[in-house]
Amino acid sequence: MTTPTTLFEKVWNDHVVREDAGAPAMLYVDLHLVHEVTSPQAFDGLRARGLRLRRPDHTVATMDHSTPTLPRKLAVVDPQGEAQLRKLKENCAEFGVSLYDLDSAEQGIVHVIGPELGITQPGRTVVCGDSHTSTHGAFGALAFGIGTSEVEHVLATQCLLQRKPKTLEVRIDGTLPRGVGAKDIILALIAKIGTGGATGHVIEYRGTVIDALDMEERMTICNMSIEAGARAGMIAPSEVTFTWLEGRRFAPKGDAWVAAVARWRGLKTDAGAKFDMSIHIDASTLEPMITYGTNPGMGIPVTGRIPGPESTENPAERAALGKALDYMGLASGSPIAGQRVDVVFIGSCTNSRIGDLRSAASILRGRKVAAGVRVLVVPGSKAIKAQAEAEGLDVVFRDAGAEWREAGCSMCIAMNGDQLSPGQYAVSTSNRNFEGRQGRGGRTFLASPLTAAAAAVTGSVVDPRTLMGGAS
């Protein structure tokens, strides 16, 4: 009888090319996603060594981080951003990489288009020079972010040297209350274990609540695994996964599809397999979540109060809390609800998919954005933009007074001109609330699309459940 193994171990074991004593494993990469910000130095490295790209057929590029989200003819030309985009185009042409550039109908955020194209598949290893590569783990892939040196290693050899991470089971059972979704689950987990809580581990999300999530919700959860410090996050593929993937452009077809699904059904943790660590969350106890501080672990229910120094015995944590509240301009003990909001950003690889846009639109339909509040809605890909427009969601957003933009990372990383001004408060559906993340001096509250849309309407942090059920 074979030893029971976890989902992670199955995918890992399938990809070990070689493992020498004392050295990390050589891990084979099935899919290498490339974008303009973390790749130019890697392509330069290949050229400097006179190396070819080993598997252009396993390499796919898009433009997302430095890309304008205004219609191209209106976009402010940023010479540095333009140079980066031009360099990516040249590198892809020289090395034979498929590129979904700004003119492509399939352009979008790298972690949105991988699944959309059907190249993110269960059991694959997926890497990208971007920490939110963990998103693809929602399909039962082993997916993680790498630095530019490693991008070069993968370009040249299709392999990475990796120590085997540990495993962390996150089991989420119970019944998800109304108004509580995937973003709230992951923010609650990070608030519980902290931004370093899963360092060195690959998380497997399991339990009845996870089983019931759709693919987009699963992607939202896996996406923010890195915010808990995890190497990757994974969810075992199920019928939900297969239904979502079937018929996508690069998904297997015909007999190959049948064979693939049969193989993918085996990608699950065996009964009796051991995890290095386990955490359990009862979803029934969760509420809509929001962050109040300067790292994603500083999260509370939207009905909660901002913690004070008495919330921790640890002097370093106490100092960090004081520093965070000082930056945020918030007072300990006051409710987070009612806090003024200047900007609402709905987008990013965490929450820019069609379900996220529908969720935001359910609040904004028939309502107006509060006076003085700027709302940006940035779809994750051109395909999502087209679908949203086919459903009339763009009209809902525009009628409410929101800006409807082109696909890209936009205000999540604020590299493209979409950014906060110093001192502004934003409710953002993105993944990081670090100081200055959305523009120097900007102050970010991370939340779900529902909570973000509710803040857009009221101009302040508000419990979205009070606005559910449509405009009165």
Place this chain on the structure above:
Amino acid sequence: MTVEARVPFTTLASTYVVLPADNVDTDQIIPARFLKVIDKRGLGQNVFADWRLRPDGTPNPDFPLNRPDAEGAHILVAGVNFGCGSSREHAPWALVGWGLRAIVAPSFADIFRQNAMKNGLLPVEVDAVVHSRIVEARHVDAKVRLTVDLPAQTLTLSGGPSAHFDIDPFAKECLVHGVDELGYLLDRAADIERYEAKHP
């Protein structure tokens, strides 16, 4: 462009700077607006830009790297989970560009640790007791030095005891000999071919 020869890392003796913060994220180490580059050089001038410089571009005199006694220090001592956040290798490029060669902290984020070691920047993980001893010593004397001996895996405070630190033995070999991992992978191309033949 030529392939850069990596400087071997054996021992380093230097004064040090304490950055008293936990969870220092890569957006602080180098804000995203400085990532719009296609080269890895010149990023040192942007390290900790939003903490080191005021909005008007003048140095913030309170930031530890700006204090006169930080001059010539090649070691930064910081709090837990240093380098959390994004995978940007621009973070170690910027730290190295500023002149730092080692970061001492109770823990590091995974991707940052990997990126640092690939750029000759040594992450030295120490326990809380050693960490506070180092921080305290710096409060008493800004001239106090730390010696990092990578082959021996020891960290020594001048006039104080040595502490052992752990490091991945493979990464250590690469650092000590100034070689990178790509050569190792390229030397094993036959294994990659065999794997690919079995996994079409």
